[in-house]
Amino acid sequence: MDSDNIKVTSSVERTLVEVEAVLEFAKVERKEIKAVTQIVHFSPDLDNDSVRLLELDSDVLDALSQGDKIVIRGDKEDGAVLCTKNKSYDIKGAEISNAMLIMPNLQFGDSLPEDGPAQLHHRQVTSTLHSYYELRQCKPKLKKLKTILEENPYNGWENEEDSEHRGNKYTLNDILNMVQASETEIEVALEKLHAVQIDGFWRVLDFEFLTQVLNHIIQMCEENDWLSTGIPMEECLNTLQELFPRMVLEHIIKMYADKVLTSSNSEEEDEPLTIDIDYYRLNEDKICRFFAELNLREAGKFNLKDFLSVWQKCVPEGMKTGLYQIEGMALVDQNSTPETIMYLNVADLPEEVEERFNFLFRTREKWSLEDITPFISDLATETTDVKALLTKYARASTHNGIKVYNSRKPVT
Amino acid sequence: MVQIVIKVPREDNTLSEWAMIELQGSLETRHPVALNGRFIGDLHFTKKDVPVLIIGHHILYGKVVTLEKPFAVLVKDSEQRSENEPMETEDENVNKGTSYSVTAIIKKKLLFKTRPKPIIANVPKKL
Structure with missing residues (x-):
């Protein structure tokens, strides 16, 4: 044994002789093991209190390596949530009975030489931990x-x-x-x-205020035939800015109208456009949806036939209403006589899955897949789609030949 | 609500890689003394890279495990924001300055999950 090559990097007194004695004592043959022995001891500055382990998924690890901001947002009621730039995670503490010894300089076998003179390397444990934090991607709590x-x-x-x-x-x-x-x-x-x-x-805009502004915009559209050409943004803003702030007007126009691409629709008249004007054409579905909300909010529950007729009369001329426009905002009851429709906006429903289902099953006992989908589709995640949510939270049965879902648990 | 920022303290965001030894149970001394600076044991690797840890009169055979999800080692930053901030900022966010630094990432560990085998001293130690 060549004692000249013994590397002692710390003052801890452990000699190669002692290590060899223990090996012999434990009946481990020197030729079975690699030449480097790592002497493990606690650091003089052992710190178990200010150190935490956080289990990372690949997205959070990537975010960290890219230097993105990561923030834990703690709340007394909802617990802590870790947020990267674009995702949210629930943080859960996990206790384990095993001891985790944190070692900054530990070497694994594959980085150690096969043979050579026996060496001792001193390695420190800087913390001993029995717990860590886990992350579970969650829906943002909005x-x-x-x-x-x-x-x-x-x-x-x-x-x-x-x-x-x-x-x-x-x-x-x-x-x-x-x-x-x-x-x-x-x-x-x-x-x-x-x-x-x-x-x-x-x-957010007050609904009555929004109604007032939108009515002005629609009125201008009707007066100026902008329903077909689209709204010239500047002109419309200039006319209405006496009444409402330009920024708010522009926001509302963009909410309910889509920018007209200038390349098309210029053949009608041979005049080429001389100035670059931004035109916005009212979006039929969004305008119809707005008027449905206006009527339903006030009435709450409606005779479906009456509603459909009133609704069609409200919307600007040329626009066609259809029930598909108000998905997730209204609930049609085809089983009552007469058929009814009521205001039910998915945006007002509980965002927590169990509460949401409880609410929905309180509102209606049995749902068809088609009816319930708009009210739960926002809860679906990459791994759990609407069908999977229903499997977990509802019970399926067949009612008059239609598959319907009811609550798994007593509704509270 | 409290906001705690987690950041990588280095400018180039490189993370050093640390490691961990995981043992069944916990380490205790016979007498209740501080563990700081104390010797734990000798860690050997067999030529097939199996870790062998000898602690006191016990020998443990373990294995190298690559963590499915790596751990970040977080250390609470000690420097708190100064108290003499303008009065307007007074709100419930007293801990606004709290932050953690990611000191390192742990991707691999040595896991010793089998019960330690006692070393039976049937051969008197000749020293």
Whole structure:
């Protein structure tokens, strides 16, 4: 044995002689093992309290390696949620009975030489842990976003100074501080809520105010034949800016109209367009959906036949209403006489899966797949589609030849 | 609500790779003394790269396991934001400055899950 090659990198007194003695004692043959022995000891600065282990999935690991911001958003009621730029994860603590010894410099066998003179390398354990945190991707908890924005919906500039419209305005930063979701998820949700940024604050529009503005826009469309040509954005804004802020007008037009691509539809008249004007054509389905909501919100429950006729009369001339336009916003009951329709907006339903099903089964005992889909499709994830959700939370049976779903548990 | 930022302290976001030894149960000393600096055991690898850990009078054979999901080693940052911030920021977010740094990533561990075998001293130690 060549004792000159013994490497002792720490002051801990453990000699090759001792190691060899223990090996002999344990009846481990020197020729079976590699030349390097790692002497494991606790670090003098052993720290089990300020160190945490967080189990990562590949997306979070990628985010970390790319230097993306990762934030844990903790909330007393909902627990902690970890958010990357575009995903949310529930954080769950896991306790294990095994001890995990954290070692910054441990070498694995495959990095050690086969043979050579025996060596001792000292390795430190910097922490001993019995727990770690697990991540489970979750749906963003966005209910609160809707709740806080609805505290103070935008109602036109003349009402902004009212005592009831002051305060309770939120910037994106405020929202990130209050809502347990990633930035991307919040942006998507803001768009879904049709929220608009006014003076740096994100606001939802008061429904009555929206109705008022939209009626003005539609009236202008009818007067100027913009229903067919599309709305010239600038002209429309210039005309209505006396009444409503331009930014709000533009937001609402973009909500209910689609930009007309200038390449098409210019053959009717031979005049080539001289200026670049942005035209927006009202989106039939969105406008019809709006008028359905306007009627249903007020009435709650309607005789279906009456509703369909009133609805068709409300919409601008030339537009055609159809029940497909109001999926996820209304519930038709074909089993009652006469048939009825009631307002039921998926955006107002509980976002937690079990609560959602409980609510739906309280509203109606048996659902066909077609009827229930619009009210649960937003709960589906990459791994759990609508059918899988139903398998888990509902019981299927056949009723008059149609497959229907009812609750697995007593409805509360 | 409290926001805790997790960040990689290095500018190029490179993460050093650490490792872990996982043992059944926990390590105890005969007397309740601090473990800091204390010797645990000798770790050998056989020529087939099987880890062998000898702790006290026990010998453990383990295996190298690649973690399905790697661990991030997080260390709480000690520096707190200064107290003399402007008054307007006073709100419930007292811990606004809390952050964790990712010190390293652990992708592989040595797992010793079999019961330790006692070393039977049937041969008197000749020293």
